[in-house]
Amino acid sequence: MAYDMPATAFSPSFAICSLWWEILWERVSTAEFVFNRTSSFLPSPNCPLCLSAVDYLQHFVFSRPCKFPVWTLIAIASITVHTIWRARWAVVFDNSPFFPNVVAAKVVTAIHRSHDLNST
Numbered sequence: 492m493a494y495d496m497p498a499t500a501f502s503p504s505f506a507i508c509s510l511w512w513e514i515l516w517e518r519v520s521t522a523e524f525v526f527n528r529t530s531s532f533l534p535s536p537n538c539p540l541c542l543s544a545v546d547y548l549q550h551f552v553f554s555r556p557c558k559f560p561v562w563t564l565i566a567i568a569s570i571t572v573h574t575i576w577r578a579r580w581a582v583v584f585d586n587s588p589f590f591p592n593v594v595a596a597k598v599v600t601a602i603h604r605s606h607d608l609n610s611t
Contacts, residue, residue, distance in 0.1 A: 514552065522546035567602060574598045 503511075513519040523546050526536035538546040540555055553562070578594045581587040 514548070517548055519548055519551060521548055521551040566605065570601045570605060571598050574601055 510519065518524070521536075522533055522538060523536040526533045536545050538544050538550055538555065540557060544550055544554070552558075574594055574597050578587075578589055578597070582589050
């Protein structure tokens with residue numbers, strides 16, 4: 492059974508592309524960034540989530556414990572997509588059959604391997 496997805500199903504919006512550009516060029520509007528330019532708009536450069544640390548780029552993207560579950564879900568989604576991608580191309584280049592249960596098992600194995608690497 493084939494599932495046809497529209498070509499725009501995963502096209503990132505302008506806002507998403509713009510945010511990635513800002514992150515890559517270290518121009519994202521963190522509290523620190525905004526405070527340093529217009530201190531009358533924000534009372535401090537501290538993070539609005541934890542209120543204790545300066546909201547610089549790394550803190551904004553990664554450093555808050557409340558964001559770890561989000562990054563974990565993104566990692567799981569990335570591992571899943573990568574495993575499906577590899578299985579799809581194994582059909583093309585290795586003439587391997589595509590069995591969803593085998594792909595799912597490989598996803599679980601890859602997630603455990605990633606967890607083990609990150610736990611050490």
